Amino acid sequence: MSELSEIATLNENQRVLEAILFISCDPVDVRDLVALLGMRSQEIEKNFQSLQAFYANCHHGLTIRKVAGGWQMTTVNDLADILESYNDDIRRRKIRLSRAALECLAITAYNQPVTRSEIEDIRGVRSERVIDTLLSHGLLRIAGRAKGTGSPLLYRTTDKFLELFGLNAVSDLPTMDELEALSGSDCNGRDGTED
Amino acid sequence: MDLSQKENKTGHINGINEFYVEVEGFSGPLDLLCSLIESREIDVKKISVSTFVKIYSNFLYNTERASISAISDFITAAAAIVLGKVTALVPVRRKTEEESENEDDVEKELLISEEKLVEMLERYRPYRYASFYLEQLKGNSDLCVKRSLTEDTPLFDLGDLYGIASIWWKYYETLINNGSSKNDPQMFRMDGIPFAIPEEKQVENRMAELEEITEEHEETDLRSILGDSPDISILVVTLLALLEMARLGRIKVIQERLFGNVRIVRNSNAE
Numbered sequence: 001m002s003e004l005s006e007i008a009t010l011n012e013n014q015r016v017l018e019a020i021l022f023i024s025c026d027p028v029d030v031r032d033l034v035a036l037l038g039m040r041s042q043e044i045e046k047n048f049q050s051l052q053a054f055y056a057n058c059h060h061g062l063t064i065r066k067v068a069g070g071w072q073m074t075t076v077n078d079l080a081d082i083l084e085s086y087n088d089d090i091r092r093r094k095i096r097l098s099r100a101a102l103e104c105l106a107i108t109a110y111n112q113p114v115t116r117s118e119i120e121d122i123r124g125v126r127s128e129r130v131i132d133t134l135l136s137h138g139l140l141r142i143a144g145r146a147k148g149t150g151s152p153l154l155y156r157t158t159d160k161f162l163e164l165f166g167l168n169a170v171s172d173l174p175t176m177d178e179l180e181a182l183s184g185s186d187c188n189g190r191d192g193t194e195d
Numbered sequence: 196m197d198l199s200q201k202e203n204k205t206g207h208i209n210g211i212n213e214f215y216v217e218v219e220g221f222s223g224p225l226d227l228l229c230s231l232i233e234s235r236e237i238d239v240k241k242i243s244v245s246t247f248v249k250i251y252s253n254f255l256y257n258t259e260r261a262s263i264s265a266i267s268d269f270i271t272a273a274a275a276i277v278l279g280k281v282t283a284l285v286p287v288r289r290k291t292e293e294e295s296e297n298e299d300d301v302e303k304e305l306l307i308s309e310e311k312l313v314e315m316l317e318r319y320r321p322y323r324y325a326s327f328y329l330e331q332l333k334g335n336s337d338l339c340v341k342r343s344l345t346e347d348t349p350l351f352d353l354g355d356l357y358g359i360a361s362i363w364w365k366y367y368e369t370l371i372n373n374g375s376s377k378n379d380p381q382m383f384r385m386d387g388i389p390f391a392i393p394e395e396k397q398v399e400n401r402m403a404e405l406e407e408i409t410e411e412h413e414e415t416d417l418r419s420i421l422g423d424s425p426d427i428s429i430l431v432v433t434l435l436a437l438l439e440m441a442r443l444g445r446i447k448v449i450q451e452r453l454f455g456n457v458r459i460v461r462n463s464n465a466e
Contacts, residue, residue, distance in 0.1 A: 025342050063339065077338035090340050097333065099326060106325035117426045122319055149401055150428035151392045165329055166336030174328065176321045183324040 010054060013037065013047050017071075021051075027070025027163060068162035069169065095137055095164065100130045105139060105161065109170050113143045113154035131155065139164065228272070232279050239279040248273055394432070401436035409446055409461040417457035 010018060016037065020028055030044045037044065048071045052064040063076045075083055084090050097105070104127055107119050119127050134140040135155075143156040157170065167173065174182060228247070231237040251269060392400070408415060417437075421430060437459065440446045449458040 022342075065339065072341060074339035074341045077335065080338035080340070083340055089343070093343060094337055097330075102326035102329050103322055106322045106329055109329075110322070110325065122322060124315055124319065145391065149397060149404075149432050150426055151397070152426065152428070164336060165332040166339070167332065173325070176325075179321055179324045179328060182328065 010051065011047075013039065013044075014051050014054070017044070017047055017051055018073075021064065021071060021073035024072070027066075027068045027072040027159070029070045065166065066168045067166055068159040072163070095139075098130070100125075100127065101134055104130050104134060105157065108140060108155055109157050109161070109173060110176070112156045112170070113146075114156075115146050115152040115154055117152060119155075228276065232276065239276065239283045242276065242280065244273070244277055244280055247276070397432045398435045398439065401432045402440055405433075405436055405440060405459075406445070409440075409459065412461075413463075414458060414460045416459060420459070 017028075017033075020033070030041045030048070033039070033044050034041055039047075048064065048066075052066075052071075055062060055064050061076060061079060062073055064071060064073055066072075100123075103123055104119055107122050108114050111118065116127065116131055119131070131140060135142070137160075138158055139161045140155045141158045143154045145151040146154055161167075162169065228237070228242075232239045232242075251273075405420070408420065417433070420433060437446070437448055437457075441448045444462055444464070446462055447460045449460065450456075451458070
């Protein structure tokens with residue numbers, strides 16, 4: 001990391017990657033660049049990491065982050081207020097998720113592939129409409145049907161889900177035990193007030 | 196209460212002197228009588244309804260105050276007395292101990308036990324924490340703004356059949372190249388999601404599963420077949436399969452009481 005932090009200028013490959021990130025709306029998958037740049041994926045990955053360190057050390061208005069298995073250029077988080085004031089569209093673009101929607105996403109993320117009845121079984125309430133909303137937002141996708149009687153639809157989270165929550169993979173989520181520990185400091189207050 | 200007794204105008208009716216009773220809060224003697232019966236101050240079984248009807252109808256007739264309203268009140272009150280008397284006279288069937296126990300069982304089944312509720316909450320709690328965690332992640336992620344998509348021009352103009360056909364052909368090629376759909380194209384929709392198995396096929400599959408169960412156990416019951424939390428579709432398919440198997444004489448389906456568990460007994464006479 002110390003080597004990465006010493007980068008003062010970008011090499012030719014890093015400049016290309018920077019330009020690709022600049023024009024891309026969705027996270028850039030390294031595999032899509034292998035043929036284009038004639039480089040091995042590990043090499044491209046390393047260049048992205050260097051680029052990420054370069055932006056982090058330059059006190060830049062932009063940052064490079066790894067989400068949904070790809071690389072993405074975004075603005076830094078401390079400029080959010082001023083950017084929202086400058087452009088109303090940024091606020092409008094945000095997806096608002098209800099508690100029910102967040103619970104459905106959490107259950108799906110930790111148990112995928114999962115059926116609707118399994119989600120409802122854990123939540124204890126009907127969740128058909130919430131699932132439909134999440135499907136329409138592209139945060140859940142249908143991932144086939146469960147074998148056996150009734151052959152219900154199976155649901156999985158999408159790359160858009162990972163992107164929305166700033167995750168690189170579902171495995172980045174804390175384990176259930178870690179959540180229990182985190183809940184002691186962060187969630188207890190809200191848990192108590194909402195119940 | 197303000198009671199006043201008036202002199203007899205018409206003499207005796209069946210040996211009983213006619214008298215007027217006016218009580219505050221009651222529209223007539225029968226209304227008062229109904230109230231006394233309802234409050235169990237008078238035993239309805241000891242009242243001769245026919246005598247009272249006779250007395251009151253004579254009272255209405257002789258006083259010349261029999262308005263439609265008074266008659267309707269009389270009919271309502273008389274009906275209430277008759278109903279009370281019938282209820283009092285018809286013997287009440289006492290519930291057997293077994294029936295009482297069965298009712299208790301049904302009530303217990305309807306209520307979620309405390310242990311089950313605690314179990315459900317224990318299972319739900321981590322996901323609630325997870326939803327809070329996701330909310331935090333989203334809040335942080337929302338602060339980073341990415342480049343937004345500009346609205347693209349459509350890939351084809353209205354009436355551009357070549358454009359539409361090209362997109363369709365590309366889509367079709369993707370589908371053909373998809374390995375899973377190549378194996379059994381009838382089983383998959385265009386988006387790669389398999390179709391639901393037809394209901395009759397599901398029933399057949401379920402019958403095969405039930406056959407295996409009944410071969411292993413001579414007698415079983417619906418609850419154990421369905422498990423703890425059956426899906427409605429599973430319940431429906433299972434019931435249809437059971438009915439078909441019963442029709443074919445392979446099993447006997449017995450429900451000894453309403454809402455009770457359904458026993459499934461293998462028919463040993465079946466081939």
